[in-house]
Amino acid sequence: xxxxxxxxxxxxxxxxxxxxxxxxxxxxxxxxxxxxxxxxxxxxxxxxxxxxxxxxxxxxxxxxxxxxxxxxxxxxxxxxxxxxxxxxxxxxxxx
Amino acid sequence: xxxxxxxxxxxxxxxxxxxxxxxxxxxxxxxxxxxxxxxxxxxxxxxxxxxxxxxxxxxxxxxxxxxxxxxxxxxxxxxxxxxxxxxxxxxxxxxxxxxxxxxxxxxxxxxxxxxxxxxxxxxxxxxxxxxxxxxxxxxxxxxxxxxxxxxxxxxxxxxxxxxxxxxxxxxxxxxxxxxxxxxxxxxxxxxxxxxxxxxxxxxxxxxxxxxxxxxxxxxxxxxxxxxxxxxxxxxxxxxxxxxxxxxxxxxxxxxxxxxxxxxxxxxxxxxxxxxxxxxxxxxxxxxxxxxxxxxxxxxxxxxxxxxxxxxxxxxxxxxxxxxxxxxxxxxxxxxxxxxxxxxxxxxxxxxxxxxxxxxxxxxxxxxxxxxxxxxxxxxxxxxxxxxxxxxxxxxxxxxxxxxxxxxxxxxxxxxxxxxxxxxxxxxxxxxxxxxxxxxxxxxxxxxxxxxxxxxxxxxxxxxxxxxxxxxxxxx
Numbered sequence: 001x002x003x004x005x006x007x008x009x010x011x012x013x014x015x016x017x018x019x020x021x022x023x024x025x026x027x028x029x030x031x032x033x034x035x036x037x038x039x040x041x042x043x044x045x046x047x048x049x050x051x052x053x054x055x056x057x058x059x060x061x062x063x064x065x066x067x068x069x070x071x072x073x074x075x076x077x078x079x080x081x082x083x084x085x086x087x088x089x090x091x092x093x094x095x
Numbered sequence: 096x097x098x099x100x101x102x103x104x105x106x107x108x109x110x111x112x113x114x115x116x117x118x119x120x121x122x123x124x125x126x127x128x129x130x131x132x133x134x135x136x137x138x139x140x141x142x143x144x145x146x147x148x149x150x151x152x153x154x155x156x157x158x159x160x161x162x163x164x165x166x167x168x169x170x171x172x173x174x175x176x177x178x179x180x181x182x183x184x185x186x187x188x189x190x191x192x193x194x195x196x197x198x199x200x201x202x203x204x205x206x207x208x209x210x211x212x213x214x215x216x217x218x219x220x221x222x223x224x225x226x227x228x229x230x231x232x233x234x235x236x237x238x239x240x241x242x243x244x245x246x247x248x249x250x251x252x253x254x255x256x257x258x259x260x261x262x263x264x265x266x267x268x269x270x271x272x273x274x275x276x277x278x279x280x281x282x283x284x285x286x287x288x289x290x291x292x293x294x295x296x297x298x299x300x301x302x303x304x305x306x307x308x309x310x311x312x313x314x315x316x317x318x319x320x321x322x323x324x325x326x327x328x329x330x331x332x333x334x335x336x337x338x339x340x341x342x343x344x345x346x347x348x349x350x351x352x353x354x355x356x357x358x359x360x361x362x363x364x365x366x367x368x369x370x371x372x373x374x375x376x377x378x379x380x381x382x383x384x385x386x387x388x389x390x391x392x393x394x395x396x397x398x399x400x401x402x403x404x405x406x407x408x409x410x411x412x413x414x415x416x417x418x419x420x421x422x423x424x425x426x427x428x429x430x431x432x433x434x435x436x437x438x439x440x441x442x443x444x445x446x447x448x449x450x451x452x453x454x455x456x457x458x459x460x461x462x463x464x465x466x467x468x469x470x471x472x473x474x475x476x477x478x479x480x481x482x483x484x485x486x487x488x489x490x491x492x493x494x495x496x497x498x499x500x501x502x503x504x505x506x507x508x509x510x511x512x513x514x515x516x517x518x519x520x521x522x523x524x525x526x527x528x529x530x531x532x533x534x535x536x537x538x539x540x541x542x543x544x545x546x547x548x549x550x551x552x553x554x555x556x557x558x559x560x561x562x563x564x565x566x567x568x569x570x
Binding site for chain 2: 011014016053054055056058059060061062063064065066067068069071072073076077082084085086087088089090091092093
């Protein structure tokens with residue numbers, strides 16, 4: 001698998017990263033080098049090997065359903081850049 | 096050209112847990128903004144999620160209730176996207192190995208019964224809320240809802256009309272509220288539907304291009320949005336245009352869907368297993384315990400009602416539309432009512448009055464025992480059906496029992512032959528023409544006279560007895 005210049009531009013747009021034309025060309029080259037490394041790893045035969053979703057062989061710990069958290073809004077909002085009426089304020093977003 | 100409609104639904108159900116899926120903050124609705132958040136919900140660096148056992152148990156309950164495969168091992172993934180109501184920058188969800196796979200929901204449209212297959216159901220966390228009112232030109236964020244447990248239930252694209260989609264959504268709603276994993280409060284967002292809709296020429300095998308209608312929170316909007324979308328897609332194609340895959344929003348005021356984003360702009364969610372959460376493993380013992388604790392499900396209860404009470408399939412279906420209604424019916428019968436009469440009264444006068452007063456069966460002022468006692472008075476001929484309706488009205492208003500009202504208002508049906516006979520004689524004397532018609536073979540001529548006897552008795556005569564006496568005297 002390899003990426004096209006268009007792919008790189010699209011990824012940059014989705015990641016909200018502004019890139020210049022030169023950066024696109026440079027990133028394109030670097031990303032495709034990465035892909036060739038991945039290609040090499042993919043050439044290993046893993047038939048019959050169960051994929052590991054987690055590097056450690058552990059099971060998920062479960063907790064009882066009890067609401068013990070107290071209201072710490074004041075402490076949390078003390079480090080927020082802008083708040084009003086208990087809300088965090090962020091730059092206007094309307095999708 | 097003839098078109099075929101293809102619909103699949105994705106339903107987000109909020110699970111009835113006290114605390115959030117990965118944090119010990121409360122999930123109660125309506126608290127002041129940001130007062131129900133823990134470090135995990137606001138994504139402070141280093142805060143780690145810990146899974147809520149009750150959320151897992153709700154998912155197991157659902158899987159067993161629809162006959163699905165409850166996976167003994169499932170995995171949580173990060174779904175990455177940027178939005179301020181998701182402070183971590185990713186939603187914890189399940190992608191490749193969801194907790195529930197397969198399963199079936201049975202729906203009824205008109206007289207036809209159909210099975211709709213489910214693809215999967217997976218656990219995930221809800222996002223917070225963005226408030227776009229003007230806060231100094233900024234957006235306000237409330238993270239109380241962030242981390243509320245959701246079960247996203249995905250159907251196969253097997254529905255062929257908006258009516259089927261609504262029937263499926265209602266059957267699913269009935270089931271999740273029945274087994275108690277969701278409170279069903281649609282106005283609070285506890286049950287939200289996304290509909291994937293496409294059209295294709297009849298006979299074509301491959302699917303048409305679909306558009307996804309997001310976030311429908313009522314069955315009415317679901318129906319309207321799908322109907323509009325179907326018309327729009329067919330018209331677009333017939334006018335030589337093409338449907339572009341994407342996400343649309345439904346505007347209930349205009350009754351229209353409009354494009355939110357096309358596939359070109361679709362997020363690349365970059366799913367990968369969440370390193371904070373090792374695989375979820377569910378033991379056989381746990382599954383067997385949940386199975387043994389599941390309540391009797393609607394479909395099984397319908398079959399039992401038909402068998403045990405001799406009521407129709409339609410009545411059985413209506414009476415099992417909620418667990419509380421089914422319990423009310425059974426309690427009415429247990430209080431001495433004939434089952435068929437009980438079904439008729441509950442779906443007739445009781446439902447009609449509840450609807451008029453915008454109440455549900457849970458707030459019904461007449462208890463099942465009181466209704467049962469009233470119906471018993473019809474069966475034992477103490478009162479006739481018409482009088483019973485009046486008694487019910489008085490019970491509704493005063494809270495008195497049927498027997499008290501019948502006694503107090505002297506409503507007891509007149510079954511004394513002598514008294515009715517006298518009225519019958521008067522009515523017959525005044526209606527020689529009806530007698531003649533009856534004798535010349537018009538059976539119905541006497542029915543009108545029964546009405547007059549009833550009127551003459553102040554509504555208290557036993558109508559069957561009145562008809563019998565009329566026939567005897569004329570015949």
